[in-house]
Amino acid sequence: MSQWEVVIGLETHVQLLTRSKIFSGASTAFGAEPNRQACAVDIALPGVLPVLNREAVVCAIKFGLAVGGEIAPRSIFARKNYFYPDLPKGYQISQYETPVISGGGLTIRVNDTEKFVRLTRAHLEEDAGKSLHEDFHGKTGIDLNRAGTPLLEIVSEPDMRSSAEAVAYAKALHTLVTWIGICDGNMQEGSFRCDANVSVRRPGEPFGTRREIKNLNSFRFLQQAIDFEIQWQINELEEGRAIQQATVLFDPDSGETRAMRSKEDAHDYRYFPDPDLLPLEIEPQWIAEVKAGLPELPQAMQARWQTEYGLSDYDAATLTATREVARYFEDAVAAAGKENAKLCANWVMGELAARLNREEKDIGQSPISATQLAGMIRRISDGTLSSKLAKEVFDALWNGEGENADAIIAARGLQQVTDTAAIEPIVDAVIAANPKSVEEFRAGKEKAFNALVGQVMKATKGKANPQQVNELLRRKLSS
Numbered sequence: 001m002s003q004w005e006v007v008i009g010l011e012t013h014v015q016l017l018t019r020s021k022i023f024s025g026a027s028t029a030f031g032a033e034p035n036r037q038a039c040a041v042d043i044a045l046p047g048v049l050p051v052l053n054r055e056a057v058v059c060a061i062k063f064g065l066a067v068g069g070e071i072a073p074r075s076i077f078a079r080k081n082y083f084y085p086d087l088p089k090g091y092q093i094s095q096y097e098t099p100v101i102s103g104g105g106l107t108i109r110v111n112d113t114e115k116f117v118r119l120t121r122a123h124l125e126e127d128a129g130k131s132l133h134e135d136f137h138g139k140t141g142i143d144l145n146r147a148g149t150p151l152l153e154i155v156s157e158p159d160m161r162s163s164a165e166a167v168a169y170a171k172a173l174h175t176l177v178t179w180i181g182i183c184d185g186n187m188q189e190g191s192f193r194c195d196a197n198v199s200v201r202r203p204g205e206p207f208g209t210r211r212e213i214k215n216l217n218s219f220r221f222l223q224q225a226i227d228f229e230i231q232w233q234i235n236e237l238e239e240g241r242a243i244q245q246a247t248v249l250f251d252p253d254s255g256e257t258r259a260m261r262s263k264e265d266a267h268d269y270r271y272f273p274d275p276d277l278l279p280l281e282i283e284p285q286w287i288a289e290v291k292a293g294l295p296e297l298p299q300a301m302q303a304r305w306q307t308e309y310g311l312s313d314y315d316a317a318t319l320t321a322t323r324e325v326a327r328y329f330e331d332a333v334a335a336a337g338k339e340n341a342k343l344c345a346n347w348v349m350g351e352l353a354a355r356l357n358r359e360e361k362d363i364g365q366s367p368i369s370a371t372q373l374a375g376m377i378r379r380i381s382d383g384t385l386s387s388k389l390a391k392e393v394f395d396a397l398w399n400g401e402g403e404n405a406d407a408i409i410a411a412r413g414l415q416q417v418t419d420t421a422a423i424e425p426i427v428d429a430v431i432a433a434n435p436k437s438v439e440e441f442r443a444g445k446e447k448a449f450n451a452l453v454g455q456v457m458k459a460t461k462g463k464a465n466p467q468q469v470n471e472l473l474r475r476k477l478s479s
Contacts, residue, residue, distance in 0.1 A: 004200045004237075006230050007207055008166045009158035012173055013151050014183045015127070015191040016059045022126050022150035023050030023093065023277075030189050034132070038144035044089040049276050052077075056150040057280065059182035060100045060124055061290045063152060066180050066297055067119055069104030071287055077124075077277040081270045086129035086142050094153075096271040099123035100280065106176065107299065108168040109317065117169050118157040124280075125151050146190075152182070158197065158207065163226035167219050170194055179298055179323045187217045194222055198229045200237065208233070209243040213250055213257055225250035229257050301326060309333065309341035318349055324363050328370045335374030336381075343377050351394055368397045376405035388462045389414045420472070423456075423464050427472045430455045441477055449473065 021028055024041035041048045064071040078096040101122035108115050127149040132141040154173065160166045174192055178185040185192050194216045199208035213229060216222045228250075233243055248257040296304075302316035311319070319329045325348070332344040352373065356366060376393050379385045385393060385405075393408050402408035430452055431438055440448035456469045 003202065004234050005203045006161050007158045007199045007201060007210075008160040008163075008226060009197045009210075010156045010160070010166060010169060011195040011197070011212075012154045012156075012170065013127075013193050013195075014063075014154060014173075014177050016056050016150040016152055017181060017183055018053055018055045018059070018150055020053060021148035022053050022056050022124065024148055026148065028149050030186075032145055034141065034143035035145060038129075038147055042088070042148040043144055050093065050274075052277065052280065053150060056124060057100070057282070058290055059150075060122065060152055061282065061287055062180045062182055062294060063122055063154070063177065064101040064104065065287070065291050065294060066176055067101075067104030067106060067122075069101040069119060069122065071282055072098060072100055072102065072280075073282055073284075074098070075100045075123075075280045075282075077274045077280070078271045079274050080125075082268075084128065085140070086131050086144065086147070088129070088144060088147060092126060092128060093274055093277070094125035094271075095123035100282075106169060106172050108165065108172050109313075110162075110164050110168045112313075115159075115165065117159045117165075120155040120157050122152055122154045125153055127151050152177075158199075158210075163223045163230070166196060166226055167223050170219060170222055175298060175321060180294060190217060193217045196222065196226055196229075198226055198233070199243070200230060200233045208237075209245050211243065211246050211248050211257075211259075213248050214260070216250060221250055221252055224252070224255055225257055228255060232257065295323070298326075305341075309338060309345075311341065311345055315342075315345045315349065319345060322363075328363050328366070331370035332374045332377070335371045336377045340374075340377050340381050343380060344374065347373060347377060347394075351391070355398060367400060368394070372397050372404055379405050379409065384409065385414065386462065386464075386466055388457075420468060423460070423468055424472060426459050426464070427456055427469065427476060430459065431473075431476060438477060449477075452477075 015028075016022075018028060020026060021042065024039050026039040026042055027037045029037065041050060061071055063069075075095060076098045077093055079091040080094045080096070081091045083090055099121040101119075103119060103121075105116050105118045108117055127146045129142055129144040129147040132143055156169065160169060174185050174187075177183040177192070183191055187193065196213045196216060197210045198213065199210040201208040211229060211233070213225045216225055229248070236243055245262065246259045247261050249260050250257050298320040301320050302313075305311045305316045305319070306313070320326045329344060329348050332348065333341045336344055352363075352366065352368065356363060376385070376390060376397065379393075380387070380390050392412070392414060393402075393405050396402050396408045396412075397405065402411065408414065434452060434455060437448040437451050441452070452473055453466070453469055456473070457464060457466065
């Protein structure tokens with residue numbers, strides 16, 4: 001493998017979060033009966049004309065600003081001509097020579113190494129319909145509900161050199177488009193899907209012939225498909241066979257790619273400007289208005305948290321995986337105090353994330369609010385709760401057994417014992433009752449000490465301050 005260099009570029013279709021389609025007033029809602037959301041414009045009845053959806057353009061501007069791209073003051077819509085049953089007009093309205101966004105890029109992180117992936121362009125276009133091959137007794141049904149759904153196609157430069165980098169880029173892009181509110185990110189429903197252009201070459205040589213893997217709708221499939229394709233291409237070249245440019249599909253069941261058709265080039269689509277649509281003109285004032293409404297972006301937020309809260313790169317990146325998690329964490333810190341930011345991070349990424357994952361909930365469905373979690377964290381910070389007692393309080397909050405941490409602590413008598421005078425006689429009793437463990441500790445066995453600590457914690461029902469127990473035990477055993 002080291003004799004070969006992998007070259008990957010991604011084309012990502014992002015379904016824009018608009019209520020109506022890009023050139024008609026038909027609904028974009030998912031899940032309707034086939035062909036119930038396809039109007040005269042979508043099915044290309046004679047005499048109808050497309051009208052551009054302003055909100056789709058706003059989404060494109062937001063993306064351009066977020067990635068540092070150049071927003072074209074004037075861009076052109078073109079007709080991309082091809083014939084397929086789910087394309088009613090016989091062409092797709094897209095952008096070719098002059099896209100709405102050019103350039104920009106995304107920073108990704110793989111194995112603690114940062115890399116900047118450049119973007120070629122992002123252009124607006126309409127989606128096609130969908131061919132349905134099941135339950136039609138050997139025939140194919142056509143559902144045109146998706147026809148005309150607004151898409152932003154985001155094309156990267158071929159900057160990625162492994163499937164891990166491609167997945168990191170796809171995840172960063174997914175986070176960004178959901179963060180700025182231009183896509184719901186639902187990969188199962190096709191709102192975010194990737195095409196991967198993969199080739200291999202000897203280091204230093206020109207790019208090899210690429211094959212395009214179409215319609216990958218999960219990060220796992222993206223990685224599996226690229227890994228298989230890389231190995232397939234290397235095997236072909238090492239056997240002396242040339243790679244033919246092609247469009248391929250990935251079969252998740254076999255884990256293999258298979259050729260669908262020879263790959264078309266741009267001239268095959270006979271692009272020409274759409275005579276029914278005026279050029280799209282975007283004034284500086286419009287860009288300024290959109291910019292004013294953008295939220296703080298993930299990387300800016302990560303940098304701020306590292307400075308303000310002292311979080312590590314890893315913590316900051318994990319907590320900005322989605323805007324909802326970031327908002328929850330910020331609300332928790334606001335209620336618990338900046339000095340408890342690291343504790344908040346630990347609980348959000350640890351116990352809370354594990355419980356949500358186990359019950360298949362997202363953070364918006366958490367039974368524990370950020371304010372409730374912060375109240376518990378304050379009691380850990382001031383010594384009222386040990387880590388063990390905190391878990392008991394967390395469970396009670398999760399199960400709705402108390403309004404807040406203070407109420408649960410009071411009702412259950414869970415205050416941590418920090419009075420040395422109360423702990424000392426228990427420590428003395430444990431030492432007296434466990435001479436063998438005392439002897440083993442004095443002989444250098446640290447496990448024996450941990451056993452003694454456990455006995456004291458058991459005697460106090462987990463309420464004794466562990467640090468004080470440790471200090472008292474060591475002092476008494478050393479005397």
